[in-house]
Amino acid sequence: MFKQYIGWRFLLISIAVIIIVTTIWFVSNLSRQIQQEEAKKVATWVAANRELLQASSEANLNLAVEIVTTNTTIPLILTDESGNIIDNRNIDSAKIAQYPDYLKEQLKVFRKQHPPFIMEIDAAQKTYNYIYYGDSLILRQIRYYPYIQLLVVALFIGVVLYAISTTNRATQNLVWVGLAKETAHQLGTPLSSMEAWLELLKENDGNAPMVAELMKDVDRLKLITDRFSKIGSVPKLEEKDIIRQIENMTSYIRRRAPQRVIFTVHAAEKELPAMISPPLFDWVVENLLKNALDAMEGKGSIDLYIENHPAHIIIDISDTGKGIPKSQFEKIFTPGYSTKKRGWGLGLSLSKRIIEDYHKGRLSVKSSEINKGSTFRIWLRK
Structure with a gap:
């Protein structure tokens, strides 16, 4: 039974390791692809902004406006050459209002995450703006997913192992209780017979010393039987x-x-x-x-x-x-x-x-x- 428990535990842990490794690989690959797609979207957004500044036709202007307005997930911060924040998109406005330095903190995070896109404002005067972007909410959630799954799998394995351990212990207890009660039952019959024979031996006064010693042994056996019979009951x-x-x-x-x-x-x-x-x-x-x-x-x-x-x-x-x-x-x-x-x-x-x-x-x-x-x-x- 103990070997079976070890076998089940090894099997469950092996399955958990396979699930976790596979999930981490899949999520890592998926998050990398999403990150690349988001970088492309930001690059397209930057290009659309350039087109807005230099639109040569109404058709190009409409297309640029459509591209700029479709970005609703990727957080962006626009700065000048000195690092002063000019504008932002898709960043929690409530937090900006509540915490005065929230945008500056986010800018520090974005700088660590990705290199900025440079947007030329005036070629003659050589003025540029910098567009910093961070990971979208869905990308951040995907990155946390393996850890959540690890916690769920660990919790599941813990519950299963506890259930197996409890079941094994209960089965084991039933076996020992059954063995103890059966032993008490089997001892009961010969003890009754021995007591009857002792009563016959008592009729002969010459057997008194021997009967006294035998009675001690019978009482001892009765005590042992009583102990076994109490196993399993309150x-x-x-x-x-x-x-x-x-x-x-x-x-x-x-x-x-x-x-x-x-x-x-x-x-x-x-x-x-x-x-x-x-x-x-x-x-x-x-x-x-x-x-x-x-x-x-x-x-x-x-x-x-x-x-x-x-x-x-x-x-x-x-x-x-x-x-x-x-x-x-x-x-x-x-x-x-x-x-x-x-x-x-x-x-x-x-x-x-x-x-x-x-x-x-x-x-x-x-x-x-x-x-x-x-x-x-x-x-x-x-």
């Missing part, structure tokens, strides 16, 4: 003492851990209430502690730090294990990802889902150094 949050909850789970793991592993819970307060789902929160702590044990290979220390803040609680779980490469800080929470040969890659993924989706908190790798250890951080709202 859990009921209860106000619990988070310190006691963590100490109880730490004690449970300590009894089953190698003796050379030292567990320590650090907390400034004696009690610290928090809204949690006890079975699911215990599952998260258990997963993190078991992962820490696996990383230490039989010896080391695990420290749990509980910090109380005005609006939230921070729980740091540190070990002295082999550490995690920085490149895998996010990857380890991906469903199916595991560094163990027989690992399912579900523990951290489900833990993150429990903390972030159900408890509205955060679970992340705070820090890690190879061969020195790792620290996982749980952030919980009060």
Whole structure:
């Protein structure tokens, strides 16, 4: 599924690049052609003005007037030899009235855009006028078009990729929820059978020690089944003492851990209430502690730090294990990802889902150094 997402993303980006490159080439070519046409129109307009000054017949005069009056798009500024503005055409009259220096500013722009056309006024006295022109509105709009299209295409690709990502995530969640609920369902039948057999064993007093131990294991299996059954449904949050909850789970793991592993819970307060789902929160702590044990290979220390803040609680779980490469800080929470040969890659993924989706908190790798250890951080709202 992840490879499909990468494939779709590459395809969409490739199509976008082709569209943008093609559009830029086409618009650049089109704007160049329009610019050339506008230069020709201005040259014709200048020639028509010369004809108006030197019209030898009525027919030539009418033609010149028609040419001069047809220019309604290309902005023009007429100056004398000293650069004084004499006249203008197709420039916003409202802006000219509002800003006294507007024409002078436009003249500076026109000078940078195109060389002027020179119009002879009096050959004997050698007086000339200069006609400066700028780009028409349509030419300016065409030049901005690729950037607008780039923005639209980028927005479209972003929406499509977000939709694909959301769909993949939703599908992935449905798969894991279905797997968890099916596991809980499958465990239910043998558990009921085991409880029935235990009731029969209780009838013989000599089986009491064995029955007591078996009952612990059955209760443990029932707890695991309850945890799996809660995945996908909205859990009921209860106000619990988070310190006691963590100490109880730490004690449970300590009894089953190698003796050379030292567990320590650090907390400034004696009690610290928090809204949690006890079975699911215990599952998260258990997963993190078991992962820490696996990383230490039989010896080391695990420290749990509980910090109380005005609006939230921070729980740091540190070990002295082999550490995690920085490149895998996010990857380890991906469903199916595991560094163990027989690992399912579900523990951290489900833990993150429990903390972030159900408890509205955060679970992340705070820090890690190879061969020195790792620290996982749980952030919980009060």
